[in-house]
Amino acid sequence: MRRIFTLLPLVVTAAAVLIPDLVVAAGGKAEMLIVVADKRVVDWSVSKWWVDLYNRDPFMFGLWCTIFTGLLGVTLGFITDQFMKMTGLDLTSRKIVEH
Amino acid sequence: MEFWYMYMPIAGVDIFWPGLVLIGFSVGVIGGFFGMGGAWMVTPGLNILGFPMAFAIGSDIAHIAGKSMVSTFRHSKFGNVDYKLGLIMVVGTVIGIECGAQIVMYLERIGRVGPVVRWVYVVVLALIALMVFADYLKAIRKKKAGVVDEHGAVGFTWYKTLHNIKIPPMMHFKVAGIYCSMWLPIAVSFLTGVLAGFLGIGGGLLRMPALVYLVGCPTHIAVGTDLFEVMISGLYGTFTYGVKGRIEIWAVFVMLCGAAIGAQIGTVATKYAKGYGIRIAFGLAVVACMISVILKQFRIDALATVVILGAVGAICVYICGIMFKGAAEELRAKKQNQRLAA
Numbered sequence: 001m002r003r004i005f006t007l008l009p010l011v012v013t014a015a016a017v018l019i020p021d022l023v024v025a026a027g028g029k030a031e032m033l034i035v036v037a038d039k040r041v042v043d044w045s046v047s048k049w050w051v052d053l054y055n056r057d058p059f060m061f062g063l064w065c066t067i068f069t070g071l072l073g074v075t076l077g078f079i080t081d082q083f084m085k086m087t088g089l090d091l092t093s094r095k096i097v098e099h
Numbered sequence: 100m101e102f103w104y105m106y107m108p109i110a111g112v113d114i115f116w117p118g119l120v121l122i123g124f125s126v127g128v129i130g131g132f133f134g135m136g137g138a139w140m141v142t143p144g145l146n147i148l149g150f151p152m153a154f155a156i157g158s159d160i161a162h163i164a165g166k167s168m169v170s171t172f173r174h175s176k177f178g179n180v181d182y183k184l185g186l187i188m189v190v191g192t193v194i195g196i197e198c199g200a201q202i203v204m205y206l207e208r209i210g211r212v213g214p215v216v217r218w219v220y221v222v223v224l225a226l227i228a229l230m231v232f233a234d235y236l237k238a239i240r241k242k243k244a245g246v247v248d249e250h251g252a253v254g255f256t257w258y259k260t261l262h263n264i265k266i267p268p269m270m271h272f273k274v275a276g277i278y279c280s281m282w283l284p285i286a287v288s289f290l291t292g293v294l295a296g297f298l299g300i301g302g303g304l305l306r307m308p309a310l311v312y313l314v315g316c317p318t319h320i321a322v323g324t325d326l327f328e329v330m331i332s333g334l335y336g337t338f339t340y341g342v343k344g345r346i347e348i349w350a351v352f353v354m355l356c357g358a359a360i361g362a363q364i365g366t367v368a369t370k371y372a373k374g375y376g377i378r379i380a381f382g383l384a385v386v387a388c389m390i391s392v393i394l395k396q397f398r399i400d401a402l403a404t405v406v407i408l409g410a411v412g413a414i415c416v417y418i419c420g421i422m423f424k425g426a427a428e429e430l431r432a433k434k435q436n437q438r439l440a441a
Contacts, residue, residue: 035344037109051108054344062341065348069161069337072352073168076359080169084363088433089426094177094319094370 107347110154116353118148123162123354125415127361131170132368132418133381134322135303136163136329139388140411141354143404150347157345158354163301164333165351166358171326173366179323181274181316187281188288188324189331192302195292202297217396220298224389227308230255231382234312235375250317250374258315275316275324287313301336303329304385311378318374361415368418371425384414 037051054061084091105116122144126137138159145155174180206215237254246252258277266280291309295302303325310321340346369377387410394403 035109038111041106041111042108047108050348054109058342058344061344062338062346065161065341065346065351066164066334066338068348069165069351069355070168070334072355073165073359074172076165076355077169077172077362080359080363081173084173084367087426087430089367089429091173091367092176094179 105349105353107150107154107349109344110151110347110350112149112151114148114150114350118144119350119353120357122148123166123357124361125357125411126162127166127169127358127363128365128368128415128418129361129384129411130163130166130303130326130329130358131173131362131365132322132372132377133303133365133384134170134307134325134329136160136167136301136333137303138163138301139304139391140407143407144411145350147404147408150350153345154347154350157340157343158347158350160301160333160336160340161346161348161351162354162358164330164337165355166362167326167330167333169359169362170366171323171330173363174323174326174369177319177323177366177370178274179319179369180327181272181320181324182327183270184272184275184277184284184314184316185324185327185331187270188284188306188328191285191288191290192292192295192306192328192332195289195294196296196302197292198289199293199296199298202293214396216298217392220300220392221389221396223294223298223305224385224392227305228382228385228389230312231308231378231385235379235382238375255312256315257312261313262315275314275320277315279315284314301329301332304388307381308378318377319369322369322377364422365418368422368425371429372421376421380414380417384410387414 037054039048039051039055042048042051053064103115103117104113105119106113122141126141129135129140130137138156141159141162142152142155145159146152150158171180203216234254238252241247241254242252261283262277262279264280264283266282268281269278270281271278272284287309288306291302291305294305306328307321307325310316310325311318314321316324337346387406391403391406394400394406
């Protein structure tokens with residue numbers, strides 16, 4: 001019984017991830033925005049691909065947005081972390097003092 | 100002049116990119132220090148720079164997700180993130196947000212959503228601010244009276260009463276140093292989730308004080324654990340807003356460059372701040388947010404934006420001051436120790 005109670009949060013979390021409509025992140029539900037990006041005004045091939053993706057496949061666009069954001073978050077976190085280490089500060093311990 | 104502007108291919112507008120870096124940096128500092136996403140600060144800033152509102156909200160959420168990752172990793176290294184507590188709270192938050200959204204839909208049906216949501220928001224923010232300042236005064240009185248526990252003098256200890264409710268299963272959250280019923284963090288996150296869903300915000304603003312006052316987390320761990328939750332909900336928000344075509348990823352990249360530096364500064368600053376320093380600055384941020392909501396309610400939008408951006412600037416300078424002063428002292432002490440050892 002105790003095991004079931006322990007596993008319950010994990011199961012519900014998994015369900016929340018697998019059933020996306022249950023989760024509403026900041027700002028509430030967004031309505032579908034019908035805007036077509038103009039490919040003619042971009043000249044870089046990566047930008048062209050990105051605009052194309054936006055116009056043609058909203059699902060993949062959303063997925064790539066999430067992947068790029070995650071990757072950039074991790075990469076920038078790593079790089080800035082290296083810079084912080086170079087300062088010579090102790091970045092692994094701290095005292096918890098409330099007052 | 101062209102150098103200072105960047106073309107956003109999806110939104111189709113030219114944006115002053117140093118402004119994006121500055122917004123990212125400021126919110127990175129504040130978010131890393133308080134443990135919140137800070138959507139209420141970013142969205143008006145992006146709107147001023149020229150983003151249509153639809154893109155401002157989506158890009159803001161994506162940037163918050165990336166920024167929270169940087170802060171969470173840094174807090175994690177300090178031992179400020181209780182992952183077990185964070186994961187359990189996600190459950191309550193998810194269900195709570197859905198319930199809050201349902202209440203909003205009901206209010207929409209009866210045509211009362213706008214004013215009700217704004218005024219509830221104001222009341223909630225006023226209560227949080229009141230609680231933070233009253234708690235601070237109580238902690239001062241306790242300190243003077245010599246009533247001090249392992250982390251120093253603390254004001255309100257409602258969590259101690261809540262910890263006495265022993266509904267199984269009981270759980271030990273090692274990082275936070277809490278032993279309580281599993282249902283306590285779930286119930287607290289459910290309540291904050293309902294409010295967040297109802298108000299249409301991420302919830303960091305509500306969860307951080309709830310973790311401190313109701314669950315009993317030390318302030319630093321409340322900040323780190325809350326950021327972990329913001330990261331999860333932010334990534335989901337990025338996906339859902341992306342599918343709906345509301346994200347300008349180039350703007351997110353530029354903002355993240357500033358936010359990553361800001362997040363490191365804000366997070367490391369928590370090391371040099373006492374818990375109550377964080378709480379009081381948080382209370383002031385909440386007051387600024389409350390004033391801006393009131394001004395918006397009376398349609399004084401320009402002044403509301405000035406209040407938000409002014410508060411963001413002032414709090415950001417305050418946090419950077421803590422960080423640089425603390426770091427300088429630490430390095431000085433380190434050099435002195437090395438000299439003595441030699």
